[in-house]
Amino acid sequence: MKSCSTVRTNRLRGIPAIPGMAPGYRDPGRAILSDCLNLDIVKNRPVTFETSLVKRLQSKLESRSSRSQASAIAVGIGDDAAVWRPRAGFETILTTDWFLEGRHFLPDLQPAESVGWKCLARAVSDIAAMCGEPRCFLLSLALPTNRTGRWLDQFLAGLRSASRKLGCPVAGGDSTQHRDILINITVVGECRPRHVILRSGARAGDAIFVTGRLGEAEYGLRLLQTHSAPVALSDPRLRKQLYPEPRLAVGSWLRKHRLATSMMDLSDGLSSDLSRLCDASAVGARIQSALLPQLSTAKKDRRATFNVTEMALHGGDDYELLFTVDKTNVSRIPRTIDRIPITRIGTITAGSKILVTDISGRVASLENRGWDPFR
Numbered sequence: 001m002k003s004c005s006t007v008r009t010n011r012l013r014g015i016p017a018i019p020g021m022a023p024g025y026r027d028p029g030r031a032i033l034s035d036c037l038n039l040d041i042v043k044n045r046p047v048t049f050e051t052s053l054v055k056r057l058q059s060k061l062e063s064r065s066s067r068s069q070a071s072a073i074a075v076g077i078g079d080d081a082a083v084w085r086p087r088a089g090f091e092t093i094l095t096t097d098w099f100l101e102g103r104h105f106l107p108d109l110q111p112a113e114s115v116g117w118k119c120l121a122r123a124v125s126d127i128a129a130m131c132g133e134p135r136c137f138l139l140s141l142a143l144p145t146n147r148t149g150r151w152l153d154q155f156l157a158g159l160r161s162a163s164r165k166l167g168c169p170v171a172g173g174d175s176t177q178h179r180d181i182l183i184n185i186t187v188v189g190e191c192r193p194r195h196v197i198l199r200s201g202a203r204a205g206d207a208i209f210v211t212g213r214l215g216e217a218e219y220g221l222r223l224l225q226t227h228s229a230p231v232a233l234s235d236p237r238l239r240k241q242l243y244p245e246p247r248l249a250v251g252s253w254l255r256k257h258r259l260a261t262s263m264m265d266l267s268d269g270l271s272s273d274l275s276r277l278c279d280a281s282a283v284g285a286r287i288q289s290a291l292l293p294q295l296s297t298a299k300k301d302r303r304a305t306f307n308v309t310e311m312a313l314h315g316g317d318d319y320e321l322l323f324t325v326d327k328t329n330v331s332r333i334p335r336t337i338d339r340i341p342i343t344r345i346g347t348i349t350a351g352s353k354i355l356v357t358d359i360s361g362r363v364a365s366l367e368n369r370g371w372d373p374f375r
Contacts, residue, residue: 053148053175054078057139060156061163061170072135073171082171084136084188091196093189095126101181103373109224111233112151114242115183116158122267123185124166125246125319129265131197131255132189134166134248139173142182166246195255197323199280202262206324206348208285209333211247211340213293214270215308216240218315222306244319249338254323259332263323269316269370275354277322284353287346287366289313313356316371324348 058077075083086092099119101107107115124134139159143152163169168187220241223231231238246265254260262281266273270292278285292312325333333342349355356366 056152057141057156057173057175060153061139061160073169077170077172079172082136082138084171087190089192090190091193093127093130093132093191093196094186095123095189096184096186097123097126099183099185106224107147107151107181110242111158112154113158113161114233115181116155116160117162117243118158119183119185120159120162120166120168120187121244121246122317122319123187124162124168124189124248125244125265125267127187127189128246128248128251129197129263129321130189130191131195131251131260131263132191133252134168135188135190136171137163137168137188138171138186140175140182140184140186141173142176142178142180144179144181145177147181166248191255197251197254197260197263199262199264199277201260202277202281202283202324202348203326204283204348204350205327206261207327207330207333207344208274208287208346208348209323209325209342209344210266210270210293210320211250211337211342212318212320213295213341214266214313214318214320215295215311215315217244217317217319218269218311219295219306219308221317241317244317246319247321247340250321250340250342253337257332259325259329260323261326263321266318266320266322267316268372269314270322271313271366271368272316272370272372273322274366275368277324278348278352278354281348282352284349284351284355285346285366286349286355286357286363288357290357290359291343291345293341293343293345313366314369 054077062077072085072087073082074085075081097119099105099115099122105115105118120137123137127134159170171188216237217240220238223235223237224241233242251263254263262277264273264277270287274285274287289309289312292309294308294312296308330344333344335342354366355363357363
C-alpha cells in the first residue's frame with residue numbers, strides 16, 4: 001500500500017497543521033479523519049493518514065491463525081510489494097473482482113460486515129469454479145472519510161471472517177480516498193497441472209448440473225429492497241445475498257474424481273452464465289425449468305409475489321457452480337457433495353441454440369436476462 005506526502009504537526013492539538021492558520025486551529029475535516037483512524041501523530045514524527053490506515057488494516061486483518069495459514073506469504077503488508085511462495089508442482093490461478101457501492105452493494109441496506117465477507121467470497125468463487133485452492137488475496141480499497149470509522153471496523157471484521165473460513169490470508173493491497181466505496185479483490189489460487197476445469201470442455205451429450213438452489217440471492221435482494229417493514233438481517237432468507245459461500249468443497253471433489261468436463265460459477269444468473277459456457281465450448285444447451293432447484297420459501301411469502309422460476313433463471317449473486325459431465329459418468333455424480341445439493345437440469349446439444357422447456361412442455365429460446373453491468 002503506497003503512502004502519500006508527509007505533514008507537519010500542530011503542537012497544541014497533535015494533528016496536522018494547516019498552512020496559514022493559527023497553531024490552535026483544528027480543521028473539522030482532518031479532525032474527523034484523525035479521530036476515525038486513531039492516528040498516532042507525535043511531535044517531529046511525520047505520519048500520513050494512509051500510513052495509519054495501513055497499520056489499522058494490518059492489525060484488523062492479520063492474526064496468529066491467519067499467519068499460520070500464510071506460510072506462502074514471505075512478505076506481507078508493509079513493504080512495497082508482497083512476496084509469495086508458490087508450491088512446487090502447482091500452477092497459479094489469478095482472479096480479480098470489483099465490488100462497487102451502488103453497483104454491487106447498497107451500504108444503507110447491507111451491513112458493512114456482509115460487504116467485507118462478500119467481496120472476498122465472490123472472488124474466491126472463481127477459484128472454486130476452476131477446481132483450485134485459494135492461497136492469498138490483495139485488497140484495494142477506496143473510502144470516503146465518513147466510512148473510516150465504525151463502518152470500516154465492521155467491514156474488516158467480515159473480511160477477516162471470510163479470510164479465515166476460506167483459508168485465504170491477506171498479502172497486501174492499496175488504499176485511497178474517494179467519495180464512494182470502491183473495493184477490488186485479487187485472489188491467488190493454486191491447482192495441480194492439468195487439473196484445472198475450464199468453461200471450454202463441454203461436448204454435445206454432456207449432462208448439465210448445478211449446485212445448491214438458484215435464485216436465493218435475488219430473493220434476498222428483493223426482500224431488502226421491497227419490504228415496507230424492515231427485514232431482520234438475521235433472517236435466513238437473506239443469508240445467500242449477504243453471506244454467499246463459494247463451493248470450494250464441490251470443486252475439490254470434482255477435481256479429485258475427474259468427472260467435470262467444463263465448469264464455471266453462477267455469478268450473473270443461469271441464463272447469462274450458461275450462455276458463456278456454451279460460447280466457450282462452441283455448443284448449445286437444453287434445460288428444463290421443472291428441474292431447476294428453486295427456492296421453496298419464496299412461494300410461501302405472502303407479503304410479496306415473486307416468480308421463483310424467473311429468479312432461478314436470471315437471478316445473480318448465487319455463486320453456485322454450473323458444470324457438465326459426460327453422459328457415461330452421470331451415475332457417478334451423487335445427490336449431494338459436502339451436504340450441498342447437486343441437480344441435473346439439462347443436456348448439452350450440438351449447434352449454438354440455448355433452449356428451455358417449460359413445465360407444460362413448450363420449448364423456447366432462453367433469453368439472456370442475467371446481470372450485465374453495461375446494460
